[in-house]
Amino acid sequence: MTRPALSIKPPPRQGGAALLAAMLTVTLVATFAAAALWQQWRSVEIETAERNRVQASWILLGALDWSRVVLAEDARSDKGQPVDHLAEPWAVPLQEARLSTFLAAQNNVSQVDDGMADVQEAFLSGRIVDLQSRLNLRNLLNAPDEPQTLAPLTRLLGRLGLPPAYGQQILLALRQATSASEGAQPLMPRTMRQLGWLGMPPAMAVRLEPYVALLPTPTPVNINTASAEVIWASTDELSWAQANQLVQLRAASPLRTLADATRLLGLPNPLSATGFSVFSNYFETWGQLRLGEVIVSERSVLRRNGMTVNTLWRERGAPPPPA
Structure with missing residues (x-):
């Protein structure tokens, strides 16, 4: 009586493990690449926002200087008899307008070249308020x-x-x-x-x-x-x-x-001349610049002494003054 021959099974192939290792490697590489891309995008966004913030700060500083010039010219025109009222140019609020219209206006036509592309989406608004109109x-x-x-x-x-x-x-x-007393x-x-x-x-x-x-x-x-x-x-x-x-x-x-x-x-x-007057020496300026998604506002208090206009203090991120 003969015994049946024993069948020997071949060892399992390693193809499945290799495929799994390759997929894991690809996943890790894709994850690292995505993380690096996100970090780069985040750095670009931070740099862009910081650049817009600095540009907005300089533009608002220029708007403040413009306000001082307006108040000084108003004092020049009223040098003989100073009078401040709501029909003067300083009292007209500046509605939101594209900044390029101020920088590139020529012959009543706004012309913006390629070098001013960054300001095409910048919008400026502001107003000057007489602080002596209040108690x-x-x-x-x-x-x-x-x-x-x-x-x-x-x-x-x-x-x-x-x-x-x-x-x-x-x-x-x-x-x-x-008070000058000590304590809280x-x-x-x-x-x-x-x-x-x-x-x-x-x-x-x-x-x-x-x-x-x-x-x-x-x-x-x-x-x-x-x-x-x-x-x-x-x-x-x-x-x-x-x-x-x-x-x-x-x-x-x-x-x-x-x-x-x-x-x-x-x-x-x-x-009473001590309680009332027809002219003012203290004004508040408020300006807001909208540059893309960045909105920067600033409020300043100005003191006018003759034709000299000084800035007493500035506040960043101030809400608009009440109408």
Whole structure:
């Protein structure tokens, strides 16, 4: 009886393992390549954003210099009798416009060459605001009679539907911030939105911003640019109807002197020269540049002394001033 021959199976082929190793190698190479490509793209995007930010900063600095020139030329034209009103060139806001129209305008036709391709998508907007069209909180710190000093701010708060008690809180906080005593004391704010440092609710600071300012020195209110609320609150000699009437009269013809306002309203007594004026020395400029996806805004406070216009401070990323 013969035994069946034993069958010997060949060893399994290594082709499957080699294919798997090759696929893993390709996957790793693709992953490393994708990571390197992403890092390169990220570096390019960061460099582009930084370049746009620097360009925007220089352009906004040029816009600030342009604002100073406008205010200086306005002082030159009014050198004999300084008057500032809302019909002057500085008071006209600059709506968003393509920057190339300012840089390459020739014969009323905008011409942009290849070297200015980067500014074709740049848009500039801005405005100049008279800060003496608002109540100056600095006046609260330079008058000895506290009830009389607080009267304008108290009237304004009541007119705006805000608690008049906040006037006393603001006065005490400002005095504490400017005191030379040692110990914990709040920082002196520069803008209305920073009044939160003194304990004021942010919503109230935003509500007051169109009507109140905080300037380095005491200032009168410009009756040519102030709102009816500010004019009415600045003195108890005017009724609300007279304040609105004054705003309507100046729209037809700017007031050249305080005597013009007294005459037009038929007031028995002239307006106080310490509380009112027809010209201003403090202005706020705000500019915004939109360059591609980058938006840069800047706000500055300017002080004009004759034909000299100085920048007191600048703030990057500031919101637009209230209209």
